[in-house]
Amino acid sequence: MSTTAISPQPVPFGRRVKRFMADRPLIPLIILLVILVVILQVLRPGIVNERWIANTIKFAIPLAILAGCQTMTMLTGGIDLSIGTVATMSAFIMATQIVNQDPAVAFALAMMPAVLIGLVNGIGVGVFRVHPLIMTLGTSLIGTGCLQVYQRTVIASGARIPDFLAWLGTGLTYGIPNALLLFVPLAALIVFTLSRTGFGRLLYAVGDNERATRLSGVQYWQVITALYVISSVLAGITGLLYIGLIKAPSLSLAEPLVLPSVAAAVIGGTSIFGGRGGYTGTIIGALILTVLTTLLTILQMPEGARRILFGLIVLFVTAAYLRIVEER
Amino acid sequence: MTSNPLLDATGVAKNYGAVAALRNASLSVLPGEVHALMGANGAGKSTLVKILTGAIPANAGRILIRGEARDIRSPAAGRRAGLLPVYQEPSLIPDLDVLSNLRLTGTPVEPFRAWVRELGIPDLDIRDTARDIPLAVLRVLDLARALAVEPDVLLLDEMTAALPANLAEKVLEVVRRQGDSGRAVIFISHRFVEISALCDRATVLRDGETVGVVDIVPGVEEKIVELMLGTRIVKTHVAARSAAQKAAPAPARPRLAVRNLRVGTKLNDVSFDLADGEVAGVVALEGQGQDELFAALAGSIRPSGGAIEVDGQPAKFSHPIDAIRAGLAYVPGDRAEALAMQRSVRENIALPFSAALRNWGPIAMRQERAKVVSAIARLQIDTRAQGEVQRLSGGNQQKVTIARWIAADTRTLLCFDPTRGIDVGTKQEIYKLLREVAGHGKSVLFYTSELEEVQRVCDRVIVIFGGRVVDIFAVEEADEPALMRAAYGLPRGAKADIGILADPHSSSAESASSSDSNTPGATP
Amino acid sequence: SAAGKYTIGISNTVQGNGWREEMVCAMKAQALASGEVAKLNIAHRNTDAAGQLEDIRNLISAKVDAIVVNPADPAGIKAGLEEATKAGIVVVAVDQAVTEPSAYIISNNQEQYAYLGAKWLFGQMGGKGEVFYMRGAAGASADSDRDKGFKKALAEFPDVKVAQEVFTGWQQDQAKQQILSFLSTGTPINGIWTSGIDNVIVDALVESQAPLVPIVGADNAGFVGQLSSVKGLVGAAVTNPGSIGGAGVTLALQILDGKKPAQQTVLVEPQLWENATDEGKAKLKAAADPSLSPEWPVSISIPDWTTYTKDQIVACKGPGE
Amino acid sequence: MSHFLRRQGWVAGLFVLFVLLFITTKLIQPAYGSGDFGSLVRAVLPYAFAVAAQTVVVIAGGIDLSVAAMMALTSVTAASMMSGASEEYALFVVPFVLAMGFVLGAINGMLIVVTRVPDIVVTLATLFVLQGAALLVLNAPGGAAAEWLKALISGTVPIPGLPDGIDAWQPKALLLLIVCLCIIWIPLRRSRLGLSIYAIGSSELAAFRSGVPVARTRIIAYALSGLFAAFGGLALTMSTGIGAPIPGPYLLASVAAVVLGGVALGGGKGGLLGPIVAVFVLRLVRTDLTLLAIDPNVTAIIEGAIMVAVVMFGAFITMRSRQS
């Protein structure tokens, strides 16, 4: 009755495929993305054309950068809810200051709140050990308030979208979105930072076991402060890109991107509890969400049903991905 | 002892992806016996315990309890079947107080209290939150909780590894009596003294397979080691260190000088020197201030008085980084405190390389790999599951915590019980390693809960009692009885009996009547 | 001036939206310009009907003389308004109606807003073809009122079909993504009706070099500017003045001074400014104001109801500030 | 005593803060009286239930992003069922809606257990699903509430023998809140189930090894969260008399109050009292800001700053106590 433990039979094909995908978690994600695109193409034949792809990329990029902020903070077991406000602030300040300031000055002014909020977040989380969710929620409330006060002082001067930002946000070169000029190096930098630099290592380690990193000589507050400042600066840059894309400064411009940025990072395989994940998955996650939004927009059904479908698909995609990637 | 086995497992297998934790393990335990489960780190002992108690499912195998096939799918089911484990990691809920923990598992409180007292902890407040209780006491509470429901089979996974000698003694004594009263105990330990003092038979695992069942008789150790390690033959005893290996005459200036160090109420007045090329042992019973001493030297907590000098310079540590800059690295006894469990072995070993702000930039991958690989080799870490440290066996995790500082080439190691839960073979490696480190002119401060280690590794021994240094021995005088006596705060040369009889907390007469000859540390 | 004698409470439940910000500024400016108000007590945040009830009750606790409220929901704050009236406070609802009978209402006619624009649009389309229907936030009462007006117009043009109906949530980015996705499908359309998220739609059409079909939007500064400047764009802006807030303050002050209006409800009828005729173009030109933030409606005043100057509303300062 | 202080110190501190704020309110507006206190309690009601819903799952080591959407769905369901129906019909509607919340919450829990997707993602997905469902039930605010239900939270409960002056300070809404929370929370807290909820939040592995049915406990925690959210939805319908399909600001408010109330976001620690007191504090701050007629844009800054400052203060105290 004793059962043999391991038989040297050839591993079944299904198991081999699974193991192959588990080792390369990007592949199942890309497959899920392709499935969504195929569904879209079946529902509206002809939609998947050059123009659609360019549009999708244009909208996915701001989301992907913000999701990058989220990925990095989530690796440390945190979350940054202030990125929406920061992006909005820098966009709004840029659009209003450019009217009567030198572009460089306007840029500096636009990035100032980003750096400041990042610094406050970092000190609050890193030094005072406030939970990141509360800390960033608080600074985002404060930031929104400040923006509204600021807004009143510039109503009279109006707003303008700098041509360069419009070119970057909406322009195409040979059918390729110009925004990629910004995004590709940025993404490469983030991926490199996470996998090949000391700082990246520390993000993972701090999120996994802070005490252990402390015993290894890591100063938590330094890592966290640097992290939140970087996250905020990235969010500020996203704001500038986004205002070039939308071309209408408003006081809630980037707020709707905050929850999707968390979702994109999680769909991409980053653990909300820290210590696990990466940026490449997040980029695909952002693409998946953007395609999903398109898919639901063109479906003719009541808004309620659309939202239900959106929720179910997000859940299904994440669950399927986990199933495929998990080893047991 | 010819009755039917209480527990009979055959052909147990468990795979984690490509890693086979168990291939074909079997274990048969008779009523009334204390049965040792032995094996090198990563042999699959803990995995087997987890399977038997329903904490993880097996991929194959058959488990009979009193001759009946039982399918135990959860710890609760195991409990109902009379199988009670004490796992390698503490299992009390950290945020609940002890009483709630008892209620959660339906454990009767009075028997529990009785066992806790019996196990040598007279003053437990059961309203204390588990998180605030020291590890060693938690282990004892785990045991008391299991004992309180009078299990048929008690499974103890390295129960004694984190215990100081005085508590370990009590545990062994209690376990022995369990066996005597007709119940069965499965006992996992890497300490041969305990095995020979306590157990009737031993099942030996190697690479997930049962390779032998032996009766414990005098002199069987060699055979067990041979079974455990297979081709990996290791001499079980390092020869006494030759004079050449001994530390050079102490230089004028000690590497580390501790003067009248005080930390809170736990550490009152500790002074000693540590020279280059020296391994100094620290011996103390549980909670005598050794934790605080190491934490203060590591820069984890600030001393409330006294001075620390490194190379003759006064040093003030406000963060471990300061100690590390001064060349002092701390290896905690609790590996969960030292490891990023979801990260790879490599990243864990390389962690100190990136700690300082100036090292946040790109990593020199090739250089790093070379250092890491050599450290892995020196500690013989089993790298089958190196992608995530949490998948390594307990002992291999322990090795990673040391490998980190070997790779970093630290001048002074502060090792707090580094051989906790490490198999005999590897222990020898670690002893050798520490000697080697000292041979290169580095120094080691080495707390150990296993007194026999002292003579194998150390040049000198510092004994701490009640937060003070009570004695400093040269290694030649530091035999176990002498150390034990000193650890209890008895003056050198005192002839009073030590061990169970001398335990100041021991109040019951029955403990005195039990066989003290079984207890390690007692006068031979 | 500080010589005013009244304290007026204001409750608004959408923050960070250009239209609502203008409304609040109009309230402040009018309170200042009237000279009758000593202090404004403003509760202005993002919340729901229950939160607005809380704000109204806090205003009652603060013993204001009148409350001007932009209701989160017509029926949902009835209890609070009733308590206010009982406490002797004058209640004026602006922008949308409320069901509390004791409250006065001065409101933009949302149903008429949609009807007017849709009717003009369907006319421009020649009474047939496909329209892209870009609504506001699903579940908002202003959105469902506008839907009624839109459907009413649709019923009059049986040959006009809705090609696609989407909810923009009154979010610029969402609307832009929706229109671009839709354009990518290549589905031909003959007109676009928007619920006030308009200038990003024009941008999207221009950027993607799609044919400029007739577009209906609101009188936001950005869109009004585009109607004059974007070549080939045919469209109409329907007024939906945020300055209604100022009118609400005026009405409240009139009532406090004992000049009750004939009816409980005063409706401000929307106007339509199109750029298809010379007459319309002239109106647009007169209304255009590039100095305003593009999200602000250009109709910053309502004749007979507001007395502040443009500088005053832009400065956005109330009495005592 | 030291146990009590360690465990309840934060709650006691919050309570003192509330009393101080109350005195401040009295100073700002000397006429602030029992009626105004009644208003405060009515404002607290939906937040309190939202925060109770969040507290249960946070203690169990999770987080529930669907709280506000659940409130919206239960609110529109109740409002649309009661619209045009008889007063007695509401007697059926209330238990029905509560059961619905319980079941939907349990489904949340089951999805988490079965899919093994992290809580935050599952509840983010159900947030959209529940919002969508709410829009399908009522695509615009509407519906109605039975008069007796609305009456449940207005007015006071006179207790015979007490002078009117004191009776006036006992709003019905407060009684309702206390009854609803206590009926569920106190027996739970004392039961093995309650312990299990704390256990899985504190350490899932240790809980499993202690024989806690982890999956079942998690499902029940979410079901309770759904039940509390349904109470919250009913409270919305009771106070507004309608149902609105767009969720109010209860999600972030609930998370903030949970943390302010001393419940660790990691799970396993804290109780219900702290978060509820925190809600009272936050609402009273709102009242004071309105009474002071502070520039509305500045109020956002003040609210954010208070939130951060209180939590920083808490962190500071913990740091100090750990050092000593």
Ligand SMILES: Nc1ncnc2c1ncn2[C@@H]1O[C@H](COP(=O)(O)OP(=O)(O)OP(=O)(O)O)[C@@H](O)[C@H]1O
């Ligand atoms: N989750 C896992 N994934 C991959 N491998 C695993 C996992 N768990 C255990 N293993 C492997 O199974 C083997 C057996 O482990 P087990 O913990 O049972 O060893 P052990 O005998 O208890 O060792 P030790 O004495 O070090 O505690 C180890 O080599 C370990 O790496």
Ligand SMILES: Nc1ncnc2c1ncn2[C@@H]1O[C@H](COP(=O)(O)OP(=O)(O)OP(=O)(O)O)[C@@H](O)[C@H]1O
């Ligand atoms: N639930 C689990 N998931 C993943 N891996 C597990 C799990 N439980 C146990 N393992 C793995 O099984 C192995 C058993 O480790 P354990 O620490 O129990 O070993 P041990 O025999 O007690 O060895 P040691 O003597 O080193 O303490 C480890 O490799 C551990 O990582």
Ligand SMILES: [Mg+2]
């Ligand atoms: Mg083990």
Ligand SMILES: [Mg+2]
């Ligand atoms: Mg072990």
